Amino acid sequence: MKKITTSILFATFISVSGQSNFSLANNGGFLPQDNTIFNKVNSPNAGKNISYSDIQGSPYYGKGFSVATFSGSSETAPARYNSYRDEIEFTKEDKTFVLPKNDKFSIITFTNTKDKLVRLETSDDLSGYFFELVDGKFGLYKKIRTKFIDAVVAANSYATDRPAVFKSVDPIFYIKIENNNFIKNPKNQKDIIQQFQNRKEELTSFFKENKIKFDKEEDLKKLVTFLNKS
Numbered sequence: 648m649k650k651i652t653t654s655i656l657f658a659t660f661i662s663v664s665g666q667s668n669f670s671l672a673n674n675g676g677f678l679p680q681d682n683t684i685f686n687k688v689n690s691p692n693a694g695k696n697i698s699y700s701d702i703q704g705s706p707y708y709g710k711g712f713s714v715a716t717f718s719g720s721s722e723t724a725p726a727r728y729n730s731y732r733d734e735i736e737f738t739k740e741d742k743t744f745v746l747p748k749n750d751k752f753s754i755i756t757f758t759n760t761k762d763k764l765v766r767l768e769t770s771d772d773l774s775g776y777f778f779e780l781v782d783g784k785f786g787l788y789k790k791i792r793t794k795f796i797d798a799v800v801a802a803n804s805y806a807t808d809r810p811a812v813f814k815s816v817d818p819i820f821y822i823k824i825e826n827n828n829f830i831k832n833p834k835n836q837k838d839i840i841q842q843f844q845n846r847k848e849e850l851t852s853f854f855k856e857n858k859i860k861f862d863k864e865e866d867l868k869k870l871v872t873f874l875n876k877s
Contacts, residue, residue, distance in 0.1 A: 685745075688731075690811060692797045697811060704813035706731035706793050712738060714758045719751035726755060728764060730793040731813060733775040735764065748775070769821060769829055777821065781868055783875040786823035789864065792816040820867055822874075833861050839870070846877065 687696040699706060712725035715737070726737040726746075735746040735755055746752050753766040755776075763779045767788065777788035798811040822830040824842055833839055836854045838861075840847050853873055859866045 685743075688795050688811075690797050692799060693811075697798075702795070702811045702813055704793075706795075706813050708791055708793075709760075712736075713760065716756045716758060717746070717752050718754035723758065726757070728755075728776065728791070730791045730815075731795060733792075735776065767821075769831070771831070773819065780864065781871040781875070783871075784825075785871050785874040787867055787871040788821045788823065790819040790821070792818075818864075820864070822867070822871055833867075835861060843874070849877070 686699045688699070688702065690697045706729050708728040708730045712727050714723050715726035716723050717726075717737075724737040724739055726735055728734075729736055734748075735752075736743055737746060738744070746755070748766060750766075755764040756762070764776045765779045765788065766775060767777050768774050773790050773792075775790075777790050779786065780789055781787035792815070793813050794816055796812045796814055799809040801808045819832050822833060822839075824830060830838060830842060836850070836859070840850050843850055853870075857866075857869060859870055861867065
């Protein structure tokens with residue numbers, strides 16, 4: 648078990664000219680996605696940047712853009728989550744922008760699916776956007792990640808080339824506890840009880856009555872919902 652203490656995340660942003668009149672864009676810090684640094688991945692094996700369209704699979708969670716609301720703005724916009732870059736993209740006036748990672752726009756809710764992304768500082772390399780599964784004094788969050796696997800050229804005529812691909816990684820779960828600390832990917836009952844010594848008896852009883860599997864999302868939801876009842 649790894650307990651992580653959160654702190655405030657600061658980020659710097661690059662302003663661009665020709666921004667749309669969308670209220671989010673007027674706050675600055677947006678990069679149009681047609682900029683050369685977007686939709687491309689550095690491929691050491693190819694010796695160049697390659698486009699998303701030349702890579703099998705997708706860096707995005709879900710299919711296409713879906714209408715979303717943003718904390719810090721009264722407007723909605725089609726948006727999507729880039730789980731490879733850990734970025735929120737949205738469109739307005741036929742342009743695609745990247746939402747700046749600041750406290751003002753820290754909550755994104757997709758209106759159709761009700762999925763909610765929350766930006767968290769977890770003091771590790773996964774700080775960024777998490778799907779909120781349970782809200783309350785104790786929260787449950789899920790990190791969705793996609794990794795890039797570079798293309799491999801066949802070593803000889805008996806082998807075949809392997810294309811570059813985007814591959815989903817197993818999600819990582821975080822339980823928010825008191826003082827904005829987190830339990831990262833709890834493995835067993837001990838990881839939980841250790842953080843709730845004052846509730847050891849009731850948690851022991853809960854685990855006896857409920858066969859919690861710590862790699863199952865629904866079981867973790869049940870656990871955190873129980874933690875919020877007292």
